[in-house]
Amino acid sequence: MKKGRRVVIAGVAIAFALVAGVGANFYVSEADKRAQKNEDLVEAFVAGSDIPKGTTGQQAVGSGLIVKEQVRRANRPETALPDTSSIATQVASTDIPKGQYILTSGFVDQSKAAPGLADLSSGMQAISIAIDDVRGVAGFVQPGDRVNILHYSKLRTPPNAAADANTAQAQTSFLAQNIRVMAVGHQAVNSVPSTTAPGAAAPAATSSGLLTLEVNATDAEKIVMASQGTIYLSLVPKGFKPEIVAPVVDVVNLGFARVPPTDLIG
Numbered sequence: 001m002k003k004g005r006r007v008v009i010a011g012v013a014i015a016f017a018l019v020a021g022v023g024a025n026f027y028v029s030e031a032d033k034r035a036q037k038n039e040d041l042v043e044a045f046v047a048g049s050d051i052p053k054g055t056t057g058q059q060a061v062g063s064g065l066i067v068k069e070q071v072r073r074a075n076r077p078e079t080a081l082p083d084t085s086s087i088a089t090q091v092a093s094t095d096i097p098k099g100q101y102i103l104t105s106g107f108v109d110q111s112k113a114a115p116g117l118a119d120l121s122s123g124m125q126a127i128s129i130a131i132d133d134v135r136g137v138a139g140f141v142q143p144g145d146r147v148n149i150l151h152y153s154k155l156r157t158p159p160n161a162a163a164d165a166n167t168a169q170a171q172t173s174f175l176a177q178n179i180r181v182m183a184v185g186h187q188a189v190n191s192v193p194s195t196t197a198p199g200a201a202a203p204a205a206t207s208s209g210l211l212t213l214e215v216n217a218t219d220a221e222k223i224v225m226a227s228q229g230t231i232y233l234s235l236v237p238k239g240f241k242p243e244i245v246a247p248v249v250d251v252v253n254l255g256f257a258r259v260p261p262t263d264l265i266g
Contacts, residue, residue, distance in 0.1 A: 044071045044101060045081045051096040057087030057107050066102055079103045119182075120214060126182055127220050128212045135232045141211065143183050148234040149175040151226040175226050176219045177242035183212040 048067035051060050060066045061084050081087065081102040090107035120126055133139045141147060152172045211233075215223065223231075 040073050041070045042073045042076055043068055044076045047096045047098050047100050050098050051092050053092050053095045055092045057090050077101055124214050124216060125220050126212050127215055127223055128210055129227060130209050131211060131231060132209060137233055137235045141181055141184060141235060143181055145181045146178050146236050146240055147181060148177045148236055149179060150232040151175040151229060153229040174245045175222050178240050180214040181211055182214050185210050
């Protein structure tokens with residue numbers, strides 16, 4: 001009996017040992033899995049919503065367009081942005097769709113941002129004109145400004161007509177009003193800082209002989225034809241409303257003769 005009892009006790013002990021061993025092994029295995037899982041998760045910045053080209057890093061972070069997420073280490077690109085502070089004054093170099101990783105190349109200095117006209121209004125067209133500083137408000141026109149376009153032209157007279165001091169030989173008129181300047185040279189609206197830091201100097205005027213304007217189809221035709229003569233710009237304030245101006249008396253080469261003043265306003 002004693003021998004049988006010892007055999008039973010030994011069997012129970014062995015069983016307990018096996019159970020304990022299996023439990024310990026399971027615990028260690030699960031701990032390893034949890035550790036491995038935690039080790040594989042890292043932080044990464046992603047686009048919480050679509051980020052338009054030209055958006056500053058500060059705007060994107062402040063408005064929740066850039067969010068921090070836990071992602072698998074294997075999925076995070078090597079060029080993933082490590083810190084949003086480095087892009088505060090930079091701008092998105094291209095449109096960044098929702099869910100995409102924010103890369104170090106996704107934001108660039110504003111001086112290196114590629115010019116673009118992505119914000120061209122529906123139904124409008126972009127057209128460029130060449131103009132010097134004298135006729136272009138001394139180079140003070142900046143992207144985003146509003147301008148009026150004036151045109152100077154000589155009146156067409158019969159070749160054999162006698163000189164008449166009472167007959168005008170030239171005409172100046174408003175061609176279009178309240179036209180938005182989309183770019184000056186290769187500097188577009190979305191590459192211009194929206195604010196100036198306190199105490200910082202205001203941006204210097206950009207002197208360039210090339211201006212890109214946002215116009216409708218009719219004004220585009222007028223500008224192309226008027227460019228064969230002489231064009232002047234006048235800079236107008238924000239909120240400017242087109243004014244009723246005197247009609248063109250006789251500018252045959254632009255086709256404005258006897259057109260009511262309201263039809264001359266762009």
